[in-house]
Amino acid sequence: MPSFFWTPHSGYHGHHVKGRFFEGWYLRLTLPAHHETFAFMYSIDDPDGQSLLSGGAAQVLGPGEQYLFSSLPQVNRFWAWRHRLGLGHWGQYLHNAPRTQYLPAEDFKAVVQRGYQATATHHQGCIEDMETGAIARWNYAVKPIYGWGPPQSISLATAEWLSYFPIFEPGWQVLMAHGLATGWAEWQGERYDFEDAPAYAEKNWGGAFPERWFWIQANAFEDSDLTITAAGGRRQILGQFETVGLVGLHFQGRFITLSSLKSSMAWRVEPWGVWRVALQNYRYRIVLQGTAAAPPSQVRVPTLEGLKFQCWDTTHGRLRVQVWERSPLLAPSDSLILDVSTDLAGLEVGGRGWENLWEFSRVR
Numbered sequence: 380m381p382s383f384f385w386t387p388h389s390g391y392h393g394h395h396v397k398g399r400f401f402e403g404w405y406l407r408l409t410l411p412a413h414h415e416t417f418a419f420m421y422s423i424d425d426p427d428g429q430s431l432l433s434g435g436a437a438q439v440l441g442p443g444e445q446y447l448f449s450s451l452p453q454v455n456r457f458w459a460w461r462h463r464l465g466l467g468h469w470g471q472y473l474h475n476a477p478r479t480q481y482l483p484a485e486d487f488k489a490v491v492q493r494g495y496q497a498t499a500t501h502h503q504g505c506i507e508d509m510e511t512g513a514i515a516r517w518n519y520a521v522k523p524i525y526g527w528g529p530p531q532s533i534s535l536a537t538a539e540w541l542s543y544f545p546i547f548e549p550g551w552q553v554l555m556a557h558g559l560a561t562g563w564a565e566w567q568g569e570r571y572d573f574e575d576a577p578a579y580a581e582k583n584w585g586g587a588f589p590e591r592w593f594w595i596q597a598n599a600f601e602d603s604d605l606t607i608t609a610a611g612g613r614r615q616i617l618g619q620f621e622t623v624g625l626v627g628l629h630f631q632g633r634f635i636t637l638s639s640l641k642s643s644m645a646w647r648v649e650p651w652g653v654w655r656v657a658l659q660n661y662r663y664r665i666v667l668q669g670t671a672a673a674p675p676s677q678v679r680v681p682t683l684e685g686l687k688f689q690c691w692d693t694t695h696g697r698l699r700v701q702v703w704e705r706s707p708l709l710a711p712s713d714s715l716i717l718d719v720s721t722d723l724a725g726l727e728v729g730g731r732g733w734e735n736l737w738e739f740s741r742v743r
Contacts, residue, residue, distance in 0.1 A: 385463055386526040386534040386553070386554050386555070389554055390459075391459035391460060391466065393423060400426065403423075403584070404554075405419070405579075405581050406418075406578070407419070408517075409723050410571055410576050411723065413573075417517065418725070420437070420440075421466065422435060422436050422681055423459075425454075426454050428454045432685040436451060437504070438678055439506065439515050440676055442566050442571075444692075444693065447507075449470065449509055451470050458479045464554055465481055465497070467496030472492055476491070477490075482496065487503055500521050501519075502517065502519055514568075516565040519564070521558045523558045524558050525634075527627065528634055537625075538551055548614060549583045549614070555581075556627070556629055558577075558580075559577070559578065561574045578598075579608075587682050588680045588689070590612075591613045591729070591731055591732055592613070593612075593646070593648045593727060593737070594609070594727040594729075595669055595696075595725065597700075600719045602719075603719045604629075604630055605717065606629045606630070611624030611656070612730075622639075623640060624646060626665055635702070637665060639658075642659060643741065643743045644740075645741070646739050648728060650728070651728065652670060653670055664705060665703075666701045667700055668698070668699045669726045671695075676693065690727060691728050696725065697721075700718070700720070701718045702715075
């Protein structure tokens, strides 16, 4: 893999951390041929093992937006690489297994009965829901295409250079804006085989999720190479709360990112079902319109009190993306350079007050 792909913050932040801390990973696999999605969510809380919250978990939002959850309480069965993306957590395994570490796919299958492992190029696991006994299995290779930044250049920190200092709560990084996955996934005995399916990965770390947030992600557009991530949230910075948002997208060899810190931005997010986001600067104007007709699925997210149901999600949202290139002052109008839609978008709201309308506007 080219060295430029390794995104900032790919490595694990939790080595030797004391006190309240979590790190979480979100890996999404979209299967347009089946019109389905597998969204994998992994987390580790208080990895020093010294608190009542210490432990890990695996969640999967699968076909039909069915939900599986498995607690992985033993922190000594969790491993993660310090300087690049690599992590795993073993639940049930054979007693003669080697020490907890990344294993070749066949070795993992032979010795790990419940658990997962993931790197930038491989993802494998098997978990069983703690209440229903439902089982999901998967094993696929990933070819990364875009990190976060211009193609064929050094990947960037999603929250820019200040993210290297411990001032944001939480930290956030898009690890892979787009990749191609080949392999299989199984949901309660039904197998899905795929080749070059859209894949995505991101992570968070810190003490808790933002006080409130929305999130939009899609990289499965018919007849378009577009991949897009958008988010807005009320987060802490040096103990004070601020509301921020951004949109980043890759298409046709371009990387465009606009944020509320440098561009005009407005959003209107209804409690469930409608997301409208608009940004502009001197060069681009972007409008996102997302809708979700079905009720949301609840997933757990890290809070100061541990994992809680404070997130409402769909992987089958309808999303329209429009991008205009701003014209010089003497030109008659802006030029529409992108207008595409998908009904396999990830749309999400979460945190406190999510049941109320959320409007935000900042002019730059």
